[in-house]
Amino acid sequence: QLTESDIMIPIESFEEPWVLFRGKDGRAGCVRDECAHRACPLSLGTVVDGRIQCPYHGWEYNTGGKCEKMPSTRPLKTGIRALPCIEQDGMVWIWPGDETPAATLPSLLPPENYTIHAEIVLELPVEHGLLMENLLDLAHAPFTHTSTFAKGWSVPNMVKFKTPMQALSGNWDPYPIDMAFQPPCMVLSTIGLVKPGKLDGSSTASCSKHLHQLHVCMPSSRGKTRLMYRWLWTLPNGRSMPYIDRVWTHLANQVLNEDLRLVEGQQDRMKRGANVWQTPVG
Known part of the structure; x- marks a missing residue:
């Protein structure tokens, strides 16, 4: 579903809110769907130059969760949680655990001749x-x-x-x-x-x-x-x-x-x- 650079997909995983979008490099990323400023859902905003922009005060986050833009105020070093995210066989995989996930993922490619x-x-x-x-x-x-x-x-x-x-x-x-x-x-x-x-x-x-x-x-x-x-x-x-x-x-x-x-x-x-x-x- 992440076919365009400005698309966001809000999801829930184990009762926690996340949002998927593509960064400047075109790779899929997954960050917590909650602005570090006033906890506004980021999925209500837009994607601007590979960063997800909060619709409340315009704070912008990259796919790693780092806040790269804070309009109308002195910049602070802050961010939101981001999950490991891998794209393979037309699927975007996220890992909500604490430890680094295994590199091997099951193949979801269609069988031959299908x-x-x-x-x-x-x-x-x-x-x-x-x-x-x-x-x-x-x-x-x-x-x-x-x-x-x-x-x-x-x-x-x-x-x-x-x-x-x-x-x-x-x-x-x-x-x-x-x-x-x-x-x-x-x-x-x-x-x-x-x-x-x-x-x-x-x-x-x-x-x-x-x-x-x-x-x-x-x-x-x-x-x-x-x-x-x-x-x-x-x-x-x-x-x-x-x-x-x-x-x-x-x-x-x-x-x-x-x-x-x-x-x-x-x-x-x-x-x-x-x-x-x-x-x-x-």
């Missing part, structure tokens, strides 16, 4: 762990996603999640679906699918066409998640038609909304004292 058809960012009123549990559970597909990709799916007598002991990944038998959890908060899925209601083969390896989904579920505050969703197909010429991006985005939103109404309902019941694990099955 084309990105939709990218969506949503602020959701659900806890991120509950959302990830939903995304990793494909046994619900023929009951929940009846108007999108699982339309017409048969309901098997038994659904098994086969996974090696050393990995957080596996496949759903008898569906041609591979699932994986990738730290810190990502869920990936690959579905052998030609069109809604038609699965392709008994395993993803035997399929000719695939739908691939990436979900990045960032905990923003208590009971809230910032979801970054990427939808990819191996279908040829999937983006050649005029306005086709809007169609793909609409379909991706449909899939998400089928899940969200259930997860939001679960969270509401949890707040009322319900136990979502009261009857585990295996």
